[in-house]
Amino acid sequence: MTDALAVLPTPSLVLDEGRMLRNVDRLRRHLAGLGVAPRPHLKTVKSVEAARRVLADGTGPATVSTLREAEVFAAAGVRDILYGVGIAPQKLPRVLALRAAGCDLSLVLDSPAQAEAVAQASRRAGDAVPVLIEIDSDGHRSGLRPEDPAVVAIGRLLEEGGAALRGVVTHAGESYGATGAEALAAFAERERRAAVAAAEALRAAGLPCPVVSVGSTPTAHRARDLSGVTEVRAGVYVLFDLVMAGIGVCTLDDIALSVLTTVIGHQRERGWIVVDAGWMALSRDRGTAAQAVDQGYGVVCDAGGRVLDDLIVEAANQEHGIVAVRPGSRAALPDLAVGTRLRILPNHACATGAQFDAYAVLPADGTGTLAHWDRFRGW
Secondary structure: OHHHHOOOOOOEEEEEHHHHHHHHHHHHHHHHHOOOEEOOEOOOOOOHHHHHHHOOOOOOOEEEOOHHHHHHHHHOOOOEEEEEEEOOHHHHHHHHHHHHOOOEEEEEEOOHHHHHHHHHHHHHHOOOOEEEEEEOOOOOOOOEOOOOHHHHHHHHHHHHHOOEEEEEEEOOHHHHHOOOHHHHHHHHHHHHHHHHHHHHHHHHOOOOOOEEEEOOHHHHHHOOOOOOOOEEOOOHHHOOOHHHHHOOOOOHHHOOEEEEEEEEEEEHHHOEEEEOOOHHHHOOOOOOOOOOOOOOOOEEEEOOOOEEEEEEEEEEOOOOEEEEEOOOOOOOOOOOOOOOEEEEEOOOHHHHHOOOOEEEEEOOOOOOOOEEEEOOOOO
């Protein structure tokens, strides 16, 4: 496939479909063994073609992080979507429009003000908008503690105000800072217990809670018991990245995304190889900087995807990447002539993908013809 990549402009975003499908199947099988279905998060791929391969039957269930994603995927036939970011009242007209067009779009919130806005919009539209209350399982970001009386109060406000209480949702974002199977399994159990406790509190108050939604890529893969959970959300697992490899969720061989770049110069006395992929292509995400192995702005591979020993993008300017041997390594800087094609594995697949409008896809069937899958952006 290196001949096919040779015709691409650089930088380009390359997706290995075979690896992607393997990643999707791996999580699907793991969750099936625990008796729970996935609700994949499509924020990472942001592509209709990719989503068709991620979703079980192409119509959902799915999770999104922007209403733009909801609109594009709904237009492509996805009918069951959770908008996983706390709802802002001014976005409700777009929510109602999507629901009126036939998409079962549900919302997330964690405050009475949001609940009142959704209930009011539901009454005006004659449409009981479904809502999941966000639960804080680890102090990472948003949500209510499961024992907070506001959980029941918000649930009652929704049910009595004209909206529909669909359940609870949580995300153990702090799991990204844990490393190894045992630590991640502990986070998964913490996540499960918080969501189930909140669901039990709602039911004890006579309120419905059909959905108990948990998930992050680390906890989804390391969960051992999902009793009381009805669905698991994860997103970056489809493509994986260096952060996930660094905490032990995947290996470098599982990373399905890379940035194709070209050697454009050298600073030999500094031990630098200069490429045409800077932070505009790789993103400024330095998610591995706090990990045991700092991967700089990305790990360098040859054009065929083979990792080059201890070679990383050490620094990045807007359109220039500085490739060098990892500090402390005894590896030799390879002799890479101007014009040599390389591929860079990203720190954070979501952030790197966001820099591009399309994937150049290495097809899973092994044919030499690249596919083109559009990506989209915006909110």
